[in-house]
Amino acid sequence: MKKGLVIAISAVALSLISCKKNESGNKNVLKAEDSTAVLADNGKIDSTINYNIDVNGKKSIKTDYVYKATDGTLVKVVFNYKENTVSIRSNNKTFILNKVESKGNETTYEKMDMKATVKKDSLILDQGNNIIELAKTKI
Template structure:
């Protein structure tokens, strides 16, 4: 009888102690780091930047997309937000443009006579008299 009471008291006391809530929280939950937010030149969050995550969970801000022109040709575009550049590859030629300005929803890249404007899923390349409109594809 004493053993039964002892076991019951021990079980109840262990359950009360183990169910005690801790104010410090779960140490295994990862907190989001808001310091990695990229700001546009006007100080607002740049919506044209999208983070990628590698297999180890590390975030990086170099992204590549395939854009399609109105004539059906495909163009590979790589945005390197750390170096503030954009490279455009088409017909085995690569053009690297430097970021000039960003308003938060529109970013402009330029190099010599080539200018690129990125807004949402569209990319407009302007090279002299040639204007090429591109749309992001899901390939």
């Protein structure tokens, strides 16, 4: 009987003393801001930026895309967010444009007489009198 009483008291004591694991974590710890987020000129997160997420949930910025012109021509576009440039490659020619403005939902790049406006899944090139509309492909 004494052994049973000692075991019962020990079990009750352990259950009262043991820690309960909380899956939500410590609520007093502030979460760090997402360091991969690219901000627009107005300080808000730039919605024209897309991200890759690997199987472990790690987020990285997607920088290269293939766009398709209305005539079917494929154009490779690479965004360099550190240097604030975009390079557009088509027909073995590469144009590198500098970022001029970012409103959060629209980003504008320019160099000399060439202007590129990125909005959602479209890129509009304006070079003098020529306007070329490009749409993101799923390649």
